[in-house]
Amino acid sequence: MNNDDPQKTLSPAHLDRYDPSPSAVPRRTEIRDVDDQTSRPFSGSAQRLFDRPLPYTFDGLDRDGLDRSDPAAIAAALNSPEAKILPVWRRRVLMSDDGDTLHSWPRDRLNEGDPLVFLGLRDGTPYFAADISAHENPETEGARAQFIDPWMVGPNLDPFLAGVGAYARHLLAWHRSSRFCGRCSSPTEAARAGLERRCTNPDCGEVHFPRINPATIMLVQDPSGERCVMARNHNFPPTIHSILAGYVDAGETLEQTVAREVAEEVGLRIGRVRYAASQPWAFSNSLMIAFFAWSETEALQVNTEELERADWYSRDEIDAHRDSDSFRLPRRDSIARFMIESWMASDPEPL
Ligand SMILES: [Zn+2]
Numbered sequence: 001m002n003n004d005d006p007q008k009t010l011s012p013a014h015l016d017r018y019d020p021s022p023s024a025v026p027r028r029t030e031i032r033d034v035d036d037q038t039s040r041p042f043s044g045s046a047q048r049l050f051d052r053p054l055p056y057t058f059d060g061l062d063r064d065g066l067d068r069s070d071p072a073a074i075a076a077a078l079n080s081p082e083a084k085i086l087p088v089w090r091r092r093v094l095m096s097d098d099g100d101t102l103h104s105w106p107r108d109r110l111n112e113g114d115p116l117v118f119l120g121l122r123d124g125t126p127y128f129a130a131d132i133s134a135h136e137n138p139e140t141e142g143a144r145a146q147f148i149d150p151w152m153v154g155p156n157l158d159p160f161l162a163g164v165g166a167y168a169r170h171l172l173a174w175h176r177s178s179r180f181c182g183r184c185s186s187p188t189e190a191a192r193a194g195l196e197r198r199c200t201n202p203d204c205g206e207v208h209f210p211r212i213n214p215a216t217i218m219l220v221q222d223p224s225g226e227r228c229v230m231a232r233n234h235n236f237p238p239t240i241h242s243i244l245a246g247y248v249d250a251g252e253t254l255e256q257t258v259a260r261e262v263a264e265e266v267g268l269r270i271g272r273v274r275y276a277a278s279q280p281w282a283f284s285n286s287l288m289i290a291f292f293a294w295s296e297t298e299a300l301q302v303n304t305e306e307l308e309r310a311d312w313y314s315r316d317e318i319d320a321h322r323d324s325d326s327f328r329l330p331r332r333d334s335i336a337r338f339m340i341e342s343w344m345a346s347d348p349e350p351l
Pocket residue numbers: 181182183184185186199200201204205206
């Protein structure tokens with residue numbers, strides 16, 4: 001979970017721009033230099049399934065566009081006038097007040113020692129992210145932009161802007177929390193332009209990779225494919241109902257995780273699963289791996305340690321309830337919402 005309180009920095013404009021329409025078309029996104037008034041338009045194509053964009057998935061950023069093992073090539077790209085450096089301050093990215101633009105910083109605004117990572121090449125332009133958390137009051141271009149946690153505004157953003165902001169946030173947060181080797185406790189240092197850290201103890205040399213927690217999320221249908229399980233976890237915000245999810249245990253396949261979690265949480269026996277999509281969820285360092293699943297059984301045994309409630313819902317019932325005062329769907333940028341809406345738009349498929 002997010003420990004900051006980014007809400008403090010939000011203007012009403014960001015909250016008012018929430019668009020509940022599931023078919024809302026992503027808007028054009030720009031990344032702009034703070035001193036560059038001739039902004040460069042920038043459109044990312046999102047991963048699409050069932051004709052819907054899935055937030056935080058995006059194409060068009062070539063992560064291996066430069067040789068990460070060649071520090072001179074990375075340094076030359078960083079010092080080139082085209083380089084875009086996205087500042088990340090205490091998990092927040094610099095965004096225009098209307099939420100349409102991610103801003104970059106000129107190199108000379110960085111302090112010596114601010115961690116820097118290479119994100120990738122976009123149409124030949126190198127993109128970097130800098131952790132400027134050590135700055136006390138970083139410049140924001142006056143009233144036109146502010147540092148905002150992408151978690152707070154993700155539902156309003158187009159997939160590319162949300163994705164690159166979340167990617168930078170995840171990678172830099174991992175660097176900050178991985179400064180010592182878990183094997184020998186010596187300091188580590190960034191390698192491969194930010195995709196790895198390596199232990200500085202020559203007798204150890206352990207290589208550390210960004211922590212990513214795989215989690216399954218599953219839309220469980222009855223044998224007819226007519227109804228699905230919606231549940232309320234004790235930790236959910238009031239009235240939110242969602243599908244089941246759980247972290248992958250060591251030694252488990254994804255299919256086994258789905259079956260185990262469903263059995264643990266609602267007592268159903270899974271007969272079939274089908275992979276649907278995946279989504280990086282930077283806010284808990286997770287990779288969400290989504291499945292459509294079919295239960296062989298229908299009697300729900302709700303595990304009240306984990307869940308407040310769980311029930312079967314038909315497509316019509318979800319449609320009738322949705323966004324009522326007592327039944328709301330998960331946030332619009334979540335893969336849970338994507339799975340629910342995809343299922344509602346599809347014809348029933350039996351086990
Ligand atoms: Zn070590």
